[in-house]
Amino acid sequence: MGVDLDQVEKEVLDAQEVADDQGNNVRALKAAVKAGEATKAQLNEAIALLKKLKADLDVKRKAFDEAVGGGSKASSVNKEAFRQALQNVLLSRCFLINSFAIYGGVAGLFDYGPPGCAIKANIQSYWKRHFVLEENMLEVEASAVTPEPVLKASGHVERFTDFMVKDKVTGECHRADHLLEDKLKALLANPLEGGKRREIEDVLARLDELGAEELGTQIAKYECKAPETGNEISDPYPFNLMFATSIGPRGDTKGYLRPETAQGIFVNFPRLLNYNGMKLPFAAAQLGQSFRNEISPKQGILRVREFTQAEIEHFVDPDHKDHPKFAKVADLEMLLFSREKQVGAVKKPVLMRLGDALAQGILENETIAYFIGRVFTFMTAVGIDPNRMRFRQHLQHEMAHYACDCWDCEVECSYGWMECVGIADRSAFDLKCHAEASKKEMTAWIAYDKPKFVEELVVEPISKFIGKTFKKDAKTVTSALKTMTEENALGLKAALDAEGEASLKAFCGGGDFKITKEMVRIERETKKVSGKFITPGVIEPSFGIGRVLYCMLEHCYYVRQEEDAKEEDKKTVFRFTPLVAPTKVTVFPLLQREEFNAVCRKLCDSLIDSGLSTLMDVTGTTIGKRYARTDEIGVPFAVTVDHDTLQDNTATLRERDTTSQVRVGLEDLPGVVRDLVNMRTTWEEVQRRFPSQGGAEGGKEKGGAAGDYSLRCP
Amino acid sequence: MGVDLDQVEKEVLDAQEVADDQGNNVRALKAAVKAGEATKAQLNEAIALLKKLKADLDVKRKAFDEAVGGGSKASSVNKEAFRQALQNVLLSRCFLINSFAIYGGVAGLFDYGPPGCAIKANIQSYWKRHFVLEENMLEVEASAVTPEPVLKASGHVERFTDFMVKDKVTGECHRADHLLEDKLKALLANPLEGGKRREIEDVLARLDELGAEELGTQIAKYECKAPETGNEISDPYPFNLMFATSIGPRGDTKGYLRPETAQGIFVNFPRLLNYNGMKLPFAAAQLGQSFRNEISPKQGILRVREFTQAEIEHFVDPDHKDHPKFAKVADLEMLLFSREKQVGAVKKPVLMRLGDALAQGILENETIAYFIGRVFTFMTAVGIDPNRMRFRQHLQHEMAHYACDCWDCEVECSYGWMECVGIADRSAFDLKCHAEASKKEMTAWIAYDKPKFVEELVVEPISKFIGKTFKKDAKTVTSALKTMTEENALGLKAALDAEGEASLKAFCGGGDFKITKEMVRIERETKKVSGKFITPGVIEPSFGIGRVLYCMLEHCYYVRQEEDAKEEDKKTVFRFTPLVAPTKVTVFPLLQREEFNAVCRKLCDSLIDSGLSTLMDVTGTTIGKRYARTDEIGVPFAVTVDHDTLQDNTATLRERDTTSQVRVGLEDLPGVVRDLVNMRTTWEEVQRRFPSQGGAEGGKEKGGAAGDYSLRCP
Known part of the structure; x- marks a missing residue:
C-alpha cells in the first residue's frame, strides 16, 4: 500500500476530464457539420483525438488498478475452486450443517455443528467483552416475537420488502433485481457497442434505486427469463421479508419474527434512559436471532433466513457527537471508501489514519469515527485480514429507510466484498416513529452548558379574586386564562389596561365571564432555561455474526506449503x-x-x-x-x-x-x-x-x- | 432434616392400612344389612370405629407434615407479599421489562434489562462450562424456524396441545384444566361433606389425565364460568401451542417456531455420530430460544411464550447405561421424590445419597443418576438453595408423549414447587420417528464385548454357470435367488438335492427359468457377528434457563436485619x-x-x-x-x-x-x-x-x- 494513490488517482481524473471535454467538442462539431458550419474532415480529426484520449485514460486506469492491487486480482475460477474446497471442509468437519438435511433441507437455513458453534460462541463472547464490558453498554435481551404495531411504527410492515417475480409455469420465485443483474452482467461479458455498454452500466449502477415499474420495464427490455427453466416471468411486485405469525390463541393478534434486533432496544428506550440515570450519551446492545424470509437465498451462510445479529444503539445528543475516547483509535490506519471516491472516476478506497479522516471531514463526527475504530480492532482480533477489509460509505440511494449516513465494514471474500458490519446514523428516526405511534415520551433532557435566558409571556390568574367572584366556575375561568393563545392574552391585556374589565368570551370562547384587571397578571418576563428535551440521535453499529464468521473462515484457511x-x-x-x-x-x-x-x-x-x-x-x-x-x-x-x-x-x-x-x-x-x-x-x-x-x-x-x-x- | 422420616412414614402407612380395612368392613356390612344378614347396630358400631381410625390417621399425617416442615409452612399471604416486593425490585431495577411496554405489552413476553441480561449470560456461560466443556459434549446451534415434516414426525403437530375453552361472550381464551383446577381448589377451601371432598380430590389428582370429553363433563358438573366476566364457556377443545409461519415466498411451505431445542439435535444425529467417530455414548447440547404460544400465560417469567432452553441429548446403548464418572457424584445428598413416595400415603421426598438411591433401585441407572448429580451441582453453583430443591419422578400419566421415565428438578418458590429442569429418558422414540419419516438411518453400530456366532442360511448363486446358461437374463435369475425367503430357499434346495434341477418359478415367481444344482449353493453356516446396529436410547436433561434464573432470584433476595x-x-x-x-x-x-x-x-x-x-x-x-x-x-x-x-x-x-x-x-x-x-x-x-x-x-x-x-x- 506504499504507492502514492492520490497522485495516480489525480492522473486518472485529469485524463478523464480531458476526454470528457473532447467528447463535448465532437458532439458540437457533429451539429456544426449538419448545419454546414464545419467540415467533415474537422469532425474526423476530432474523433481521432477522442479515441486517442480514451485509450490513454484506459492505460491510466489499469495502472491505478494495479497500484491498488488486492484480492481482486485473483481470477474468478480460482475463487470458485477455493470456495468449493473450503465448503467441503466446513461440511465434512461439521462446522456447518444444512438444517434438516435428513428431510432434504430448507434453503437459507444452516445449523452450526460443534466446531462452528464453538467459534461462533467465542466471537460472540469477545463481542460482549470488547463492546458491552469495555464500553459499559447496557445489554438487553428482547423478544423475537413482535406484535404488529411495533413494526408498523418502525416502517417494516410497509417498507421491508424486496421485489419478486414468479416463473409463470412453475411458480418458482426469484428476486427481480438479482435476475436483472445476472442478465446485464452476462450481456457485459460479451463485446458490445459503446452506447449499449454505457446504458447497461447505468442500469446496473442504479439497480437499488429502481421501483417496481422501472424494474419491470428493464426486465422486459432485456428479456429476462426464469433461470434454469427459461420460462416467462411475472411483473415484479413487492414481497415483505418478515415471517408472519399469530400471537395468542384467539388468532386476532398479528405478529412477526423481528427482522432486526434494534427495535427491541428502541421500544425500551425510556426504561434504559431511566436505568442510566436519565443521562446521555449511552449505548444499549443486543445479541440475538433475527429472521428474514429471503426470496431465494444463496451464497451459503452469507444470506440466510435466520441469523445472529449483534447490534449497538448509541443514543446521543445530535449536537454533541464528540467522543471522549476517540484519541485511543485516532492512529489506527484502515481502508476508507467514501461516497466521493465511489462516484468519482477512480473507484478505490484510501488507506487513512482515522484522525486524518475526521480532520478532512471524510468522517462526520468523533462518535462514528470511534465506532469505526472499535469495529476495526474487533474484526482483526477475531481473525479478519485488515488488508481485505474496508469501510465503505453508502451512496444516498443505498441507505435503508431509517438511515441518514452509513459506513459498511466490508470484507473481501470469494463472493466479492461482503457487508459484515453496518455503522449507520439512524438519526432520531426510530424514536420519533415509536413516540408518535405509542403516544409515549421518547425524549431525554439535555442541560445547556450555561443557562439561556428567553423572553416569554406569562399569564397568571390571581385565584383569590377569581374565587371570590366566580365561586364554582373559578376553575373554568382559571383554565380558560391559562390556555389562551399569546395573541388573545395580549388582546385581553390591552382591553383590561384600557377598560379595567373585559368579557372573557371575546378572547377564549366558552362561558360569558366578566374579568377585571385584578384577576389576572399578564406580563412579558425573561426566564432562565437550563436545558431542553430532545429526541436523541442514534449511531448504530450492527454486526452480522454469521458473515463475520464466514469471512474469517475464508481468511484463515490456507494450504501449508512444504518445500x-x-x-x-x-x-x-x-x-x-x-x-x-x-x-x-x-x-x-x-x-x-x-x-x-x-x-x-x-x-x-x-x-x-x-x-x-x-x-x-x-x-x-x-x-x-x-x-x-x-x-x-x-x-x-x-x-x-x-x-x-x-x-x-x-x-x-x-x-x-x-x-x-x-x-x-x-x-x-x-x-x-x-x-x-x-x-x-x-x-x-x-x-x-x-x-x-x-x-x-x-x-x-x-x-x-x-x-x-x-x-x-x- | 434430622427426624427419622421412615419411622414416621411407616406409622402413617400402617394407620392408613387399618382404616382402609375398616372401610371395606363397613361396605360389606352395609350389603349384609340390606340382605338381612347383619343388624343395623353392628353397622353403626363399625362406622363409629372407622371414624375413630380416620381421626387417628389425620393426627399421624399432621405429625408427619410437621416433622418434614420446609417452606410450605409459610402462609400464602407472606408468599404473595414477598413475591410482590421482589417483583417491584425486578421491574424498577430493570432486571426484567414487560416486552413492548410502550405499546401496552404482550402477555407472556418479557425482556431482560441490563442486570437480568448479565445474570442470564453468566448462568448460560456456566452451563456451557459445567456441561459442554467439562463433559466434552458436542454443542450445536440449529434453526428455530422448522419445516412441518420435522414436527409431524416428532409428534408435535398432532399432540403438542392444551385444552382450551372460550368465554362465550367476549371470546377470551382460557386453559380448561386451569379453570377447573381453580374452581375445585376454591370448593375445597370451604367445609364439605367427606364424600364430596374425596371426589373433588380425586378429580384434582387426575387432572393431567383428563381427555377433552371428561374435562368437559367435569367443567359442566362443577359449573365453571369464565374468570372475571362470569360468562358461560365453550366445551374444551385442543389448541396447538406452536407458533405457525410460512417459509419462503411461495406460501406453500408450512413451518413452526420450534417448541423445544431437542429436535434440532435429533435431526442432526447422523452427522454428530459421524463427528464422534461413530462411537456411543456421546452427548450433544444446544442452548437457544424456544417458542410456545401459551393460551393464557401467567406466573411472570415462569410461563412465557418465548424462552431460553438448554438441552442435552445423551445418546447411549440402552443395554449399557453405566457411567464412568458416576463415582464422582455418588456421595451427593439431595431430596429425591420417587413415584412410590408420591402415590404412597406420605407424600414427601427423602434426603438420600445418590449412590444409595441407585443401589436401592430408586434410580434406574448410572447415567440418569449421574446427570441428576451434575444438575444438582450446577443449580447450587448458580445460587439455588439445596434445601429448597428436589428431584421428583413423573407419575406415569404426567409424562410427555416421548418419555418413558422422567425426573424433574423442582425448586420451591413463592408459586410453589416449579419444574426448572427435566431429566427424561426419551428412549429411542425420537430417533425412530425421524428414521421412519425421513427414511434415513438413525442407528449406531454397537460392537459386542466378544463376537457372537449365529447360524444362518446362505444362498450363493454361482455366476459362471448362471451366466453361461441365461446370458442376458443372468441378472434376473441371480437377483431372484438372492431375495428368496428362507422357506423357499430350503424348498429349492430340497428339489435340487432330489432332482438335480428345478423351476425357479415355483420358488420365486417371475420368469420360468430352469435351475441346475451347480448354479446355486444353499447351506446353513455359522457366522461370526461382532456387533449390531441399534437405535440409541436418549437421556435428556432439559433446562428452562428463565425458570432457573427466577427461582435463583427468589432464593437470593432477602432483607438484611440490623439489630x-x-x-x-x-x-x-x-x-x-x-x-x-x-x-x-x-x-x-x-x-x-x-x-x-x-x-x-x-x-x-x-x-x-x-x-x-x-x-x-x-x-x-x-x-x-x-x-x-x-x-x-x-x-x-x-x-x-x-x-x-x-x-x-x-x-x-x-x-x-x-x-x-x-x-x-x-x-x-x-x-x-x-x-x-x-x-x-x-x-x-x-x-x-x-x-x-x-x-x-x-x-x-x-x-x-x-x-x-x-x-x-x-
Missing part, C-alpha cells in the same frame, strides 16, 4: 486466532504407553479446569502427522508429553503458525495457554520466557499468505 | 453467587477528591481488563450507604480507596454476605477478584491470605436466612 511436498501431501490449515479457535490445545503422548497417557489425562483435566477446550490424541501415528491433524482443525497449541516429562515434569508446547516449540513445566501450562488465549500474552513473549525446543517437524514448513487463492486444498 | 434498625431502614440484599452476579465489583473513592478518583479510574480499567464488570460510585454519601447500595443490586465485592492507598498502594476489599474486609495490594486485586468469581478460590482463603481490616460498617449487620418469607423489603 518439497508432493501435491497430495499438501496440508490445509486454519490459522484461527487463539481467541476464536474452537479447540485451544491438543495433548499428545509421544508413545502409546500408559505412563504417558496418565500424565496426559491429568494435564487435560487441569487445562479443562482452566476453561480451555482440550483434545487428546492418543493414536499411534507420528507426532508430525498428529500436528498436521490439529493444524487442519485450527488448534493453535499442542503439548507433547515425552520421556523427559516423566523425569522433569516439563512438556513441549508448540504453536501452530510458526510451528516453533518451547519447553514448559506442566503446572505452568494451563496458565500460559490461558493467557495466550485471552490475549494477555503473546507467543513471542512465551518464547522469551521459556527455553526453546528443537523442531520435531524438521522445520520445512512455512505459513502461506493470508487467503492466497493460488493455494488450494486437495 | 436496632427501624423498619424503614431495613436494607434488601441479593446474595448472588460471584459467578452469576451481574456486576462483580464496585470501586469507591473514600472522598470526592481527584487523587482518589484517579486511582479508582485506573483500578476500574484493570478490573475491566480482567473481564470483570465493574462499577464506580463517586457520590459523596457515606461508605456505609454506598455498601448498602451495592448490596441492593447484589455486587459481591467492593473496593474502597482511602488515604492509606495513596501511601502503600493497598485498598480495602469487602465481601457482601459476611461484610468482612481485607486489605489487598492494588496490583493483586484484579487477580484475586477474578479467582473468586471463577470459583478458583474462596473468601475464606482470601481472608487467610490477606490482612483483615476493621469493619467501617460497625459490625451490626448479619445475613438473613435463605429466602426467609418473614423478611420483606419495604
